[in-house]
Amino acid sequence: MIRRMIAAVAAATVALAPAAAISPAQAADPVVFTVGMLNDIDSLNPFTGILAESYEMFQLQYATLLSSSATDFTPAPGLAESWEESADGSTWTYTLRPDLVWSDGTPLTANDVVYTFNRILDGRYEQRNYGSYVRNITSVEATDDRTVVMTVAAPSPIMERLAVYILPEHVWSGVDAKAVKSFANEPEAGQTLVGSGPFLVTERRSGQFIRMVANDTYFNGRPAVDELVFRVYNNPDALGQALIKGEVDFASGLTADVFSTLEGKEGITTYAGGYSGFNELAFNMGAALTDGTPIGDGNPHMQDQQVRLAISHAIDRQQLVDRILDGYGTPGSTVIPPVYPTLHVDPGTQSYDPALANQILDDAGYAMGPDGVRVGPDGEPMRYRLFVRSDSDTSVRSGEFFKNYMAAVGIEAEIKPVDENALFEIIGRGEFDMFEWGWVVEPDPDYQLSTFTCGKRSYEDGGEIYADLSDSFFCDEEYDRLYSAQAVETDQTARAALVQQMQTIIYDQVAYVVTYYYDNLEAFRSDRFTGFVGQPEGTGSLLFQYGTHSYEAVEPISADDGGTDPTSSPSPGATTAAEEPAETAQSSSSTGLIIGLIVAALVIIGLVVLLVRMRSKSAADTKE
């Protein structure tokens, strides 16, 4: 209480005192690392939130059993220091680190893990975000305070990827199955949320910011910064300006145009990190329900592998990277991006070659028609609907490029822009020929690979057809067999071989033309902070990773390491003297306030003077 009062007095002083009086108070100020992002979170409740921003808060607030290494995403220790699969693959044993405690001092034991998993296993609402992790688990038991044993229905590599946030039983047992649905999980009256991650949420303002404080009891040691603030900016230009001004120390998810204006600015380092997302041109390979019943009205030409292959050869992926992404990305190949080096494979056979594309179509019997549009063996012209997402600028622009590429080989694409929600349903009903969209791929490839299995095609329920995960309606017996095999392969190397085989099948069958892997564009104040860790190291994103690596490592630049290079990129402003920038930002904000008030006062005085003058002038008018 007393501390809070002092803080309030201090805040008042900062806001009201003249700039000169502020400096002495700075010494004890906490180190605040501020991240600017373009989306607010949807919820702090880990059973509710689904946005990437929300997941970032969850993993900072609550540790998981295992984490993903910064080097190459391989499973790494989290709350569990070791884990083991039984010889027959039927149980997994996780051993927690010794002496774990929650941020409120309560011991964190195997019982909390059991509580969390059982809550998900038993709760329908709780399964919404974690259903696929627990589907295979039949029981979760604590054999002692530090040991959790999970029994599984079948061997599964997902057991090393359980991104389930372990919740404190002593807090969450008060939130019953009914209350959890609208439980906000937000801190009340300055209390921090009880957690086990490196930072703890202490304040949230919807649409504005999330403020977190360092967790003294974090098992990897207390982070070097005292406070972590996420501020929401509603447009990328303002976010870029906020970084220049120093209102934020890190700008995440920038657009290419803002990113390039920040390049070379003093004190700022821009960083285009490899990301786990890709965009694709997808084909309707024969829309059908899971039982094989055909649906939709896709053009049968799209079921001809030669047509899809020709289109793939007609597309200049490098030009798309240069023109759509301003160069911040890499040309695409398969559906597992190269940020996962152990899984990604690039057969490299579908290079940009319009002549070859024409040759393939000629050979396959699609002869050039008189109007420049080829005619298929069935007598129908090669004229297809190409859906693009009207809510995405890059999608609309990609559509124009695709149209031109295809026109060059005698294929006419009719661009149909619709919003994502509408497109989702159009795809589900199979009423398309081609579309442009993208995916973000998790470190565990299972989910992504499942979208190409026969079982994930659309389904019927109560007379209506609904989309499942498949949007290309790819269905291949060999592929499905490999999918089932990788799902139970717990040897990572053997599994990677299977996963690469599957990617090659999709690539050779051209279910997708993966156009590019886009970079995650980030920029930060390298004159203030250093120590960021990329995932994968050296090339990957600095924040919004699988794990909290950068947040744990980031530290303010101090007098003695003023020359250190933050991460791999050189930074022009890194040599700026210590402490000073942060101080300038603080005092300039309060000076700004004072000056603002003075200006406001001047304006009011000016108005009054003007009014008085007017009055005397009009009095003079009447005298004339």
Add this chain to the structure above:
Amino acid sequence: MSLLQEVAVGEPDPIRTPRVSGSTLRVVVSKVVRAIITLAFVVVFNFFLFRMLPGDPIGLYTRGRNQDAEQIAQLRRDLNKPLWEQFITYISNPFDPGIDSTRFSRPVWELIGERIWPTILLLGTAIVLASIIGIWLGIRAGWKPGGRFDKVSTGTTLTLYSMPEFWLGMMLLIVFGVGAFGIPGFFPVGGISTPGVDTSSPAGWLNVLWHLVLPCTTLLLIYLADYALVMRASLIDERKQEYLMLARAKGLRDAMVRKKHAVPNALLPTITLIFLSLGFVVTGAITVETVYSWPGLGLLTYEALRGPDIPLLQAVFLVFSIAVVGANLIAELLYIVIDPRVRQ
């Protein structure tokens, strides 16, 4: 009798209460009844409007979740109540605190409650300031049309009016937020308060005011022309009226003629405009809220539309309708007070 009228007109001071006849009361009652009918219609229409939206609500609700087709199908069966049953649930209490947003999984009225105050603060301040300054400019310009003041003020306000909000906002942000052309950036780039500042303290209020300056100025500059031009035009009209000649003939000073005779009559259209625009105070100014990252209702609506988050949209539309209908009603009732012709 008189008590009733006072309540209806909302004017407690008996001396200043205009002479009200029975017909006035009838006018007031009919206007109130009409507003209520409009609202009732909106409440009903609101329900069907969002149910006519194409799309599969469950599909939207479960997108991005870790759920398989079977779980989704189960959910769809659970929530597949007939339309009339849904309607009865809705109409029995459209303001039910139990209505949850599908995107945020929190009560919609709680979300709106959080976001409505920043919007009222921003737009309220901007509209009040714009109307005061605009009316002042309009009077000055309209009294001597074609004069130097008129040329400068009309030219300036029209130029500001035709600027894209986004561009003007961004320019002010760069110049006064970040600093350019030698002007240091006094003001914050975005948000409504600095994280960590207690907004319930006096220092916190100042902090909010400091954040308010740029977004409010942007809106003020753009809205200014509305009021200035309407005021100017109606004052020019009044100048031609014969009663002004009479006033002058009485030997009144020019300023008196303007203040006591011309302006009160010329104010009527501007007052209508002010009240109509007050109705839109809650709808937010989505562009300015976007530029300055102001956490208002406009942005919440945008987020709800992106979902689409139907319960939230429905609630937001209801709030908007109530505000607009309410402001219209107040404007109409106020006319009875300020314009004697309406009473007859």
